[in-house]
Amino acid sequence: MSIIKKKFVHLRNYTQYSLSKGALRIPEIINFCRNEENPAVAISDFNNLFGSMEFSLECLQSGIQPIIGCNVNLIDDKYESGNILLICKSNQGYLNLSKLISKSYLENSLSSLPFVSFKDLELYNKDIICLAGGKTGIMTKNYFSNTLVKSESLTQKFLKIFNSNFFTEIQRYSNEENSKSYEEFLLNESFKYKIPLIATNENYFLDKNFKNAHDVLLCISQQKYLENYDRESSSDDSYIKTNKEMYDLFSDFPEFCENTMLIAKKCSFVLEEQPVSLPKIGVNGFDQNEILKSKSSDALKIKINQSREIHLKKDIYLNRLEYELNTIVNMGFSSYFLIVSDFINWAKKNNIPVGPGRGSGAGSLVAWCLSITDLDPIKFGLLFERFLNPERVSMPDFDVDFCMEKRDEVIKYVQKKYGKLNVAQIITFGSFQPRAAIRDVGRVIQLPLQQIDEICKMIPFNPANPQTLSEYIESNSKIKNDMKNDPNINNLFNISLNLEGLLRHSSTHAAGIVISDRPLENILPLYKDPKSDFPVTQFSMKYVEKIGLIKFDFLGLKTLTVIQETCKKLYARSVKININEVSLTDTKTFELLRSGLTAGIFQLEGQGMRETLVK
Template sequence: MPHASFVPLRIFSAYTMLEGAIDPKAVAKRARELGFPAAAICDRNGLYGTMPFSDACVASGVQPVIGALLCVARPDLPQGAPPTFDWLALYAQDACGYDNLCALVSAAHLDRPIEEQAHVSFDTLDGRTDGLIALTAGAEGALARLLAERQQAAADVYADRLQALFRDRLYIELSRRLDPVEGAAEPHLIALADGRGLPLIATNPSCYAEESFHEAHDVMLCIAASAYVDSEERTKSSLDAWIKPAHEMKRLFDDLPEALANTLVLAQRCAVAAPSRKPILPSIAGDPTAVVEQLRADARTGLEARLEKIAGDGEEYRTRLEFELDVITGMGFAGYFLIVADFIKWAKDNNIPVGPGRGSGAGSVVAWSLTITDLDPLKLGLLFERFLNPDRVSMPDFDIDFCETRREEVIRYVQSKYGRDHVAQIITFGRLKARAVLKDTGRVLQMPYGQIDRLAKLVPNHPTDPWTLQRSLNGVAELASEYRSDREVRRLFDLAMKLEGLPRHVSTHAAGVVIADRPLDQLVPLYRDPRSDMPVTQFDMKYVEAAGLVKFDFLGLKTLSVLQRAQDLIEAREGHRPGLDALEWDDEAVYALLARGDTVGVFQMESEGMRRALVGVRPSAFGDIIAIGAL
């Protein structure tokens, strides 16, 4: 089948949050349906959706074009004038361009004053434009704005600056959406392009996939602005902001066929997707051979120290240790163990409580020998293969608990050791979930609060089994009845269901931290959480790992803080400090307490369900506690 004669280059995915409403994977699907040979997502100051978009395009037989709409502070303003922020659409031609794009979107978030919107200065572009193609960004770009304001001289100076940076990789962008700035600027943009020998390119900035989504998009903009749909004084959705098919674009640009043809040319000039990499770790001991040798030496030394407190010759432990070392080094994870052991040792040396071990990592004799864990895997019959298995290749993942009040100190130590620009937290996305999107939609439609609240409470709320609005309509008779009989309720649900699941805001992973062997903006795009001075990856947990970054969990556990406080109080009163690792596991009074279900404040044993299980099982040995915890 012949491909369409147009490539959409200005699509906001759902990661231009509360403005774009298309999942990156859905962009690829829609591009295939419309016969586009390629498509680009171009989110504001972000590459959040780049990896899922790239993967989906490859699976759909569509060429991904990686872009971002970068906010740039306008240069050459009069002294004392307030800053003006314009936009520039940038696309990666090759690996160098992708690296520069990562660096620029990261700089937009990390290098600006926190009180200003994310942006870069114009000078930041200098030296970072190799491998990048630039579009002038239509009505949001400085050229169109200046020309619409009849500032021809300032527009010429700005065009000179862009040409000096991008040379033959600069396109003059035209969009035809009945926008007053675009309309006023278009003849001047065409004249400027003609006078400078610059190519024209046609775009249709798109926020949603199909024309029928317009009303839902308008509601989404109201949610973003805390405005009402019936208000006149608000930003409204454009009727043209959908992914138009090639025949519609041909009709719009019938007088400028070269502007359409250049969308294909640009796509042909771009040949890069978000890269997937093998795990990348900083080296703690030099070259890979030295890392392996250090792990073996540290683990053997640590095991002998552990065996001094255990009866017997220890041969079973040594055999298990050598087996694990062969597996760990054969899978290339020696550096991971050394890094984890290093920051845990630092925490313990600085009197920061660390958990004894949790999850499958407690089954490793190597981890026990390195004091990553403090539980004897052989004594407890724990299996190493649950943690690492050569037949199931995946990154090791220690769940490491630190005192809640001092967890940040450990992260700061890691930053100081490897470099602040080598360490980042991991982004998470808050989404428009069923109850929340129903309430948000009802609010902007100005429906009575009592009615919205009552309808939202009819949506089942099971954290482990979340119900969508569609499932609720199918499974809750009262909701289904109101949906059928009440036109306003039907409109509410129809609009809310279109928005359900879209990202609403960003946050950070509760525990995940990534550590790299180089500045992170050379590997992934970064974001700044306004509540922290630590960078955050723009890729979520799934895709940071695909990009080659390794996650380390720094969990903050209140129980450890409580235990340390208890030790402090006992020491102050009794004159000696009890050692938690010296406590016996056969204290009858403890088992009696557990059997009564008197476990409020006991980690993993304090929920109502666990307390009922304890009363029913009446544990009398440590193995009983293990079994209950595994439920």
């Protein structure tokens, strides 16, 4: 006789995207759900949706229903501030949550703390489920601040805003006697207002064995030592409990566990890959395809008339142009070429140095005709298929170099042209690398600095062929022996192995910009880097592209700045040089290159390139 397994849905999972707080990796959550036969699971990171796209796609691939949520900081003058868990029911719910999260960073942010207000919730609550309990929840905090009246008024306030989408949340932990009275309060509120009670658990890591490593992670974030009494620490219960453990915990009220399925059934939204979306360019009734063809053809005619060499191969150029235009139009990238051409030509008109073109984009004749590049691909034997190939569908990607000092002017132009909220930089994430993990863990557990330095020097650093800590340990008999004989070294490496690869901080992509045909907060949530006023996508480059946005590269190149300043100084001495007209066959230049004396010359200054030039 088969036993029907009781269903439970974990609604509070803090992944590694809860930077330096959560330590759950998305594949770990999915594998856990598979083993437990859980039909659904939620992501609920603190104040961000960084991992929601990745989470949704990975869940769908494994046949698990993803529930997109966020543990948001709520601030109001009348109450003790705390968190609320907001969950998307539908696409409208996702758009509202995206707007709330974006607003928390772009408008409401206090120092580095993003937050929402009750006014924000009143504006953007449609199809959002709200839970206000949990250890850091606003209901919990206000109750334990001896403000029972305020706790009850909070229930009324949330019911008024969210109606039947507000749920009371209950948690149970070992060694917490003072939670009994709070539980009674929640039971009374649930009965009084007929609100379903939901059982949840604060999940920061996968299993009990990770507890010590998680404490170290929190210490690294707080810049504390493990032995400090005033440090934040995690609970022994902060791991993902099995369905049986949750039902055993609530054996007197199993319906609280069953009610988690109510949340899953209310939610029908998933984040899926979307087709490419670009601003549509149209002038006087002509669409972007017609404009692209017209501009490219007109420019090529001028080039044919101005150059005898090109005129002699006119048919080759015209056939190549037709082929490229057909490919670009059929792949839907006409707007992309026109947008890039527009901001490059604006930069050139405003005396901002622009690179002549590099990478696979230099193989496009259309790009040359639109002044995106200054290189004739037919003359130099460059292939268009390396850039765009109908047999291998991939996003176009021009590497556009601008003068380092004036790059931001071009970005501001784009922002002004397409709309402030339609343009954003792209977020990136830094993770614990082997040496950094050893250093941080060693400091927190207070090993001697000299000993940590010696260990770090032994770990090879080769970005071209990186080695993991486990690979390093396996190949180093001395470290194996030290781990066996010294408990401190063993502890250092075991904790570092647990933290290695976890995300630890966010940053912005050095060059990537996305441009949309509508406000980006209607596609994905936005973030603000504390060091910049420029909006940043909350999805990394991989997932920005999956949601249908194209990356434009705005690279700041010091070489272009140096060239411009050099030309200015020469002009002051009555020496006029047009850098775009320098000879490409100058003998003295090639002699200099052959000598290997190329320090300071872009892409030729590395040791490998210098050695190749000499050979």
